[in-house]
Amino acid sequence: MTTITTSVAPFTRRRLGAAIAALTIGSLTLGGVATAQAASEMPPIPEVDGPVAEGDGNDYTLKFSIGTTQSGAQYRGLEYFEDIVEARSDGHIQVELFHSAQLGDDLQAVSALQSGTLEMTSPSTSPLVNMFPEFAVFDLPFLFPTPEVADEVLDGEIGDRMLETASTNGLKALGWAENGYRQLTNSQNAVASPEDLDGLKVRTMQNPIHLDIWKTLGANPTPMSFAELFTALEQGVVDGQENPWITIQSSKFNEVQDYATESNHVYTPFITLVSERFWSRLPEGYQDLLSDAAKQMGDYQREVSRTLNDQIKQELMDEGMNITELTPEQVATFQETLSPVYDEWREKIGGELIDDIRAVSQ
Numbered sequence: 001m002t003t004i005t006t007s008v009a010p011f012t013r014r015r016l017g018a019a020i021a022a023l024t025i026g027s028l029t030l031g032g033v034a035t036a037q038a039a040s041e042m043p044p045i046p047e048v049d050g051p052v053a054e055g056d057g058n059d060y061t062l063k064f065s066i067g068t069t070q071s072g073a074q075y076r077g078l079e080y081f082e083d084i085v086e087a088r089s090d091g092h093i094q095v096e097l098f099h100s101a102q103l104g105d106d107l108q109a110v111s112a113l114q115s116g117t118l119e120m121t122s123p124s125t126s127p128l129v130n131m132f133p134e135f136a137v138f139d140l141p142f143l144f145p146t147p148e149v150a151d152e153v154l155d156g157e158i159g160d161r162m163l164e165t166a167s168t169n170g171l172k173a174l175g176w177a178e179n180g181y182r183q184l185t186n187s188q189n190a191v192a193s194p195e196d197l198d199g200l201k202v203r204t205m206q207n208p209i210h211l212d213i214w215k216t217l218g219a220n221p222t223p224m225s226f227a228e229l230f231t232a233l234e235q236g237v238v239d240g241q242e243n244p245w246i247t248i249q250s251s252k253f254n255e256v257q258d259y260a261t262e263s264n265h266v267y268t269p270f271i272t273l274v275s276e277r278f279w280s281r282l283p284e285g286y287q288d289l290l291s292d293a294a295k296q297m298g299d300y301q302r303e304v305s306r307t308l309n310d311q312i313k314q315e316l317m318d319e320g321m322n323i324t325e326l327t328p329e330q331v332a333t334f335q336e337t338l339s340p341v342y343d344e345w346r347e348k349i350g351g352e353l354i355d356d357i358r359a360v361s362q
């Protein structure tokens with residue numbers, strides 16, 4: 001069996017170069033220092049482990065595009081994916097990474113997979129509910145009490161079934177990673193109760209449940225792609241948005257949002273997708289390699305995301321963001337206000353799936 005020891009060197013060199021670049025930038029500005037520190041505290045990218053996969057002698061190029069920026073946990077996961085795939089295909093699969101929606105926003109990237117002009121992407125599940133209605137469970141408020149429950153669902157039978165369901169219409173679904181628990185930010189005032197949201201213009205994902213959530217809370221929601229969000233916040237087209245701490249920081253939303261509320265209202269997974277056109281051209285050995293790499297990426301990326309979550313909340317506070325932490329009573333008020341949304345969508349989605357998920361958290 002061939003081992004991969006010799007092919008690891010170029011990857012290490014690339015990473016060292018990036019680290020030096022980050023440090024150099026870090027010494028120039030104070031904000032840069034904080035970013036460089038946060039990056040250096042990410043759990044290290046694991047060594048690539050496993051044999052070289054059996055190919056067909058052909059070379060492949062795999063473009064992998066995501067909506068979040070280069071400094072987030074998601075991109076870090078992609079770097080690990082690249083290491084695994086390039087090393088274990090002995091360089092026969094070249095992985096090219098694109099961040100910040102460079103090759104299109106979440107929905108555009110998915111349709112590029114379908115038409116075969118892009119090989120891989122990993123969007124939040126929420127913008128895909130029109131294609132895969134059962135993904136709506138991930139938009140129900142307060143359904144996942146802990147990340148461990150989310151793991152059990154995603155990595156268990158329910159998650160496997162959903163990957164199969166999503167493997168249609170020119171797509172093949174390979175695995176899960178996480179965006180994480182969503183937190184509200186805004187430019188206007190501190191929010192500790194639904195009343196504080198009165199009339200606030202909140203950007204939501206392109207998803208009907210999210211729209212309902214913010215309407216029901218009394219805000220004035222506008223659906224919009226993630227790629228347009230920073231500019232919309234900066235120009236005051238919307239007052240607020242909601243995303244996990246790591247996405248808030250890596251997208252620099254805190255530069256245009258003074259207030260945040262630790263609302264944890266929804267847990268959002270990322271789903272790793274590959275173009276069926278690309279997939280069907282690959283020899284089985286490379287298909288298995290991509291599946292393995294997607295799973296390893298998902299495990300590592302979730303570790304990074306969770307390690308950084310509290311740390312980044314603290315950094316945002318230190319950088320001057322006014323963060324409201326809700327008391328259990330205040331959380332209960334949000335939950336009670338949102339119970340009609342929950343009931344209505346429970347009907348539409350089908351109670352059985354929700355009960356299965358609930359059963360996992362008992």
Ligand code: EAX
Nearest residue numbers: 067068124179205226243
């Ligand atoms: O890739 O649209 C959003 O707010 C999501 O968090 C986005 O998918 C991040």
